[in-house]
Amino acid sequence: MSLLAKRDALTETSGIAGILPALAALGTRSRGWRRWLMAVAAGAVGALAMPPFGFLPALVLSLVPAIWLLDGAMKEGSSRWAPLKVAALLGWFWGFGYFVAGLWWLGAAFLVEADQFAWAMPFGVLGLPALLAFFPAFGFALARLLWLPDARRILAFAFGLTVAEWLRGHLFTGFPWNSPGMALGQNLWLMQSASLVGLYGLTFLSFCIGAAPAVLLTGQTARARWTAPALAAAMLVGLAGFGFWRVPVEASATVPDVRLRIMQPNLPQDAKFNPRNRDAIMRHYLSLSARPGPNGAAPTHIIWPESAFPFLLHRDPASLAQIGALLESGSVLITGAARMDDPLPGEAVGKFYNAIQVVDDRGTILGSYDKVHLVPFGEYLPKVLDTLIRAVGLRQFVHIPGGFEPAEKRMTLAIPGLPPVAATICYEAIFPGEILSDGPRPDLILNVTNDAWFGETPGPYQHFAQARLRAVEEGLPLVRAANTGISAIVDPFGRIVEELPLSVEGTLNTTLPVVEPATVYSKSGKFSLTVTLVICLMLLVVRRGPHSTFP
16 A cells, blocks of 8 residues: 555544544555564564553553554465465564563663673674564464454464463573563452463463454454454453452461561672672671661571672681671571582582572571573573683673583472472572472472662563562462562562562561462463463364465
8 A cells, every 4th residue: 555545544534533444554554664663663562561661551552553464464475375474574573672672671781891791782682682583473473374354363363472472481491571471460450360370371361452452443343343352351350350359358477486587788780799899798798687677576587689699608617607696596597699519520610500598597508409590691601602702702791610500400498497498599480380399389489689780670670570470370478589679578469568679778577478279370370371272273273264364
């Protein structure tokens, strides 16, 4: 459609009732660079539905144009596979806009040591989104493969994009950050359905609800126009109603004889890992942790954040003695700390692990949890890449030869005076269904992290929101200690009991909420998602009429 024809379509109508159909026509008939630009813009708008903004209508403003653009790909080109290629390109451009707008804050990490890493900033800010965009590219192509000319194309879209999101969360170690289900997963009432279907179930629902209004302007009859949006509205009301019913009015009961003190030191990243600051850092930690608590009651458990020290705590008797002197009789310290195994014969150094260590009032390390799910390019590099960048005088982010080693499997952490603990370090908390280890169910999630890399950007807010959703999925309270924030206690319903905001120094003195019974998701989360997708697929492939769009 020419620009003149588009102008005529707009001038022949008046008011909102005329402009909206013209916008739908603009999406379905756009070609060339205008099509790709519209896809990028639509994806970027969708990032406003993510934390910390939480603007739910942005989901509609992002997904509705995506439906119209895919409508326009129905009869593209002369080849029977051309529409799929166009759909994949649309998905890539949409995903690129979404991930750049939602993950731009990753660039802050490259400026912490700008002399070493500023050159790589474009690769993080643009390169990672360019790679991640291949997942929605696949999702758009899969949706196009199942496309129908009626309202069922909303289901095709939700099916294709949910499969793509599941793959993004699992392939190549996985990266489910800002999955669109978080649009529903940050509101207290709406997030409760995660106890039934988890993050990926919320993602499917988000796609259905956000895309449904597209048929208001493309349906041929009143029924065709209003059925899907009405069902989406009813679904949203139903989710809120379930959440209102599930969240109790009264506060959660607390575990007796447990008094937690979470220490948030708010250290800048460039100071935190400088060995020259080791003594000053230790004094800062000890001073904050020794402040009097409410009613003069001493804490039973003090919690420090991830990688708290620019040295190996377990090989520093003086620091362990200082910790022992800090603690009251019978109390313990739980802290993030790097640790190193003894080197094997023929090795110069042992293997390093990102760990949580438990120290008693005698300065003895009682137990340790080693991180399983490491951050690619942040905590480790494939050995070939590590050797290559060192050969040209560069290094990876972590100041450790060869980076960290992953633990072989997730382990429940035993801590005196606490029920069994599901320990997570940093971004391990963003992976739904991977919080618990095999064996008896724990009674709380412990997350220690250091988000100082990302300053006062949306990153720390997004990280906390995802950790909070794990509490709802599993029916477990969350205890979170973050270097610069957000540190918090969250009950099993996702309610924030206590919180220290971002970039604030201080301590939280609080109790531990009791665990809730295992949720439906905790028992059968993966099964429920599979059933949902199978039913959706059956609705799409059964009774396909003459307008079936299989290539």
